[in-house]
Structure formats: C-alpha cells, structure tokens
Amino acid sequence: xxxxxxxxxxxxxxxxxxxxxxxxxxxxxxxxxxxxxxxxxxxxxxxxxxxxxxxxxxxxxxxxxxxxxxxxxxxxxxxxxxxxxxxxxxxxxxxxxxxxxxxxxxxxxxxxxxxxxxxxxxxxxxxxxxxxxxxxxxxxxxxxxxxxxxxxxxxxxxxxxxxxxxxxxxxxxxxxxxxxxxxxxxxxxxxxxxxxxxxxxxxxxxxxxxxxxxxxxxxxx
Numbered sequence: 001x002x003x004x005x006x007x008x009x010x011x012x013x014x015x016x017x018x019x020x021x022x023x024x025x026x027x028x029x030x031x032x033x034x035x036x037x038x039x040x041x042x043x044x045x046x047x048x049x050x051x052x053x054x055x056x057x058x059x060x061x062x063x064x065x066x067x068x069x070x071x072x073x074x075x076x077x078x079x080x081x082x083x084x085x086x087x088x089x090x091x092x093x094x095x096x097x098x099x100x101x102x103x104x105x106x107x108x109x110x111x112x113x114x115x116x117x118x119x120x121x122x123x124x125x126x127x128x129x130x131x132x133x134x135x136x137x138x139x140x141x142x143x144x145x146x147x148x149x150x151x152x153x154x155x156x157x158x159x160x161x162x163x164x165x166x167x168x169x170x171x172x173x174x175x176x177x178x179x180x181x182x183x184x185x186x187x188x189x190x191x192x193x194x195x196x197x198x199x200x201x202x203x204x205x206x207x208x209x210x211x212x213x214x215x216x217x218x219x220x221x
Contacts, residue, residue, distance in 0.1 A: 089118075
C-alpha cells in the first residue's frame with residue numbers, strides 16, 4: 001500500500017501518469033518502497049504487483065484525522081482556516097476493500113502483472129462539500145466560521161509552545177494548519193480505465209459509517 005503523498009500537495013489534478021514529487025520523508029519513503037517492489041516483480045516471471053496510492057481513508061476504525069474532523073463538526077468547535085475550496089483526495093474504507101478485490105480480479109482476468117492505481121472518490125472533494133455532507137447526515141444545523149489561514153497559522157505557534165510546556169493535548173499545530181489548507185487533488189484515472197464502478201457516494205459512505213459507529217457522530221464522543 002503506497003500513498004498519494006508521492007505526488008506532494010497539489011491544486012492541479014494528478015493521475016497515475018503524473019510525475020511524483022514528494023515533499024515529505026513519508027512520501028519519499030513510499031515512492032522508494034514502490035520501486036523496491038517493482039524490482040522484485042520484474043526479477044522473476046509469474047510475479048504480480050498491485051500498487052495502490054490511496055488518499056485519506058475514512059470510516060469505521062479510522063480513529064485519526066478524519067474522525068477528529070467529524071467529531072469537531074458534531075461538537076461545534078470546527079472552523080475553516082481559509083480552506084473551504086481546498087480539495088482533499090480520499091475515500092471510504094469499505095470502498096478501498098472493494099477496489100483491492102476488483103483490481104486483483106482484473107489482474108487475474110487480464111494477465112496484467114503490474115498495476116498502479118490511485119484510490120479516491122470519483123473526484124477530489126472540496127473541504128466545504130465534505131463538511132456539508134457530514135452536517136446533512138448528522139443533522140447538524142449550525143454553520144462554521146472561516147478564519148484567514150495566516151492568522152490561524154501565526155496563533156498556532158505560541159499555542160503549541162504553551163501546550164507543550166503544560167503537557168496539554170490540543171489540535172492547533174502549525175503542521176496541521178498547513179496541511180488543512182493545501183489541496184491534494186488526485187484523480188483515480190486508473191480505476192476508470194479498468195472499469196471499476198463505485199459502490200458508495202460520499203453521502204452514502206458517511207451514512208454507512210454513522211450506522212456502523214454511531215459514537216463517532218455523537219456529541220462529546
């Protein structure tokens with residue numbers, strides 16, 4: 001399993017044919033791992049390789065950044081940081097499982113030995129669309145403020161220093177603010193090419209997640 005981090009943050013849509021340009025050690029390590037596995041696959045006949053580059057995965061059991069985002073929306077302390085239109089590539093965890101199953105069957109039926117696929121919803125979702133979908137599914141009526149990125153970023157530095165001194169966990173870090181405000185605009189062109197049909201829309205994915213883990217959509221959860 002690789003990652004869309006091999007492309008780096010980008011407002012321009014990237015596909016499997018785009019040149020990788022990782023900006024972090026994590027992205028670079030994923031690209032290196034891909035090359036190691038390609039060398040393994042090419043070293044002997046009969047070896048098959050499926051490289052998946054998923055965006056942010058959300059759903060039951062994720063428990064990370066997307067879960068925290070959803071809970072901040074439900075509990076009323078979410079705010080935009082100049083990123084309403086920032087596009088975020090990602091997809092539902094159950095869709096990812098279906099994608100893996102489909103891709104393996106595709107390799108078996110087509111005889112293809114090496115396949116590279118991005119994984120995201122049909123198109124990268126603007127932050128505002130994701131927020132509005134969660135609000136609709138969770139029946140949240142409130143609207144959310146939007147503060148300038150430069151202001152929030154400037155405030156995040158002293159907040160982080162004070163929190164570290166007092167050993168307080170808090171979500172406002174310079175790294176997180178920069179990450180929130182940058183687009184990861186990735187297209188799953190390869191999935192379209194091999195004929196994959198999505199099982200979930202963004203809304204039905206959020207609804208299914210809420211059905212499986214209602215605690216993630218509860219106030220003060």
